[in-house]
Amino acid sequence: MQEAPAPTGPHALLRNHELRRTPPRLRVLALLFESERHLSITEVCEQLSTSGRAVHPTTVYRTLETFTAVGLAHAVHGPGATRYGITGDPHHHTVCQRCGRVEGLASEHLTEAAARIAALTGLRPDSSGALLVYGRCPGCSA
Structure with a gap:
């Protein structure tokens, strides 16, 4: 059962x-x-x-x-x-450096990138398993 x-x-x-x-x-x-x-x-x-x-x-x-x-x-x-x-499900975040908008990004989309970053720098995701990726959202990059 x-x-x-x-x-x-x-x-x-x-x-x-x-x-x-x-x-x-x-x-x-x-x-x-x-x-x-x-x-x-x-x-x-x-x-x-x-x-x-x-x-x-x-x-x-x-x-x-x-x-x-x-x-x-x-x-x-x-x-x-x-x-x-x-x-909820483990996920990373994108953060707009101009407006501060935060979006979730499923972990599987960055698995290889996170492993590569760890191999190159020793830097690992935080205790929640999340990485923050900074840039500009579509509204602020236009």
Whole structure:
């Protein structure tokens, strides 16, 4: 008999990480799941406010820091504001040096490059297995 897959909705994830399931945490986590990109604290606040689910900026900050501390989310530091995304399949990030936009990039797309960088320099991905690749996004390179 096969095991059922672990539940992955916001309620289940908070429970699995032994975090209280408060309305603000559920709202922030649901937004991170719904978003197709990594978001700054300001963007999280704006999107929650626009949707009628406003959460105080201090609460958003503390929530994202808590999610990062338990491995539920990850922070990408780059130019501009830190951006947050859901921790899921291992992936790398591209970061625009002009606007700070962060995009996820599946690990398999950089496996050979990461191995080559390690062989040449000894530099290895961070503890999450991620590399940051800096450049300019299509909007900023035009």
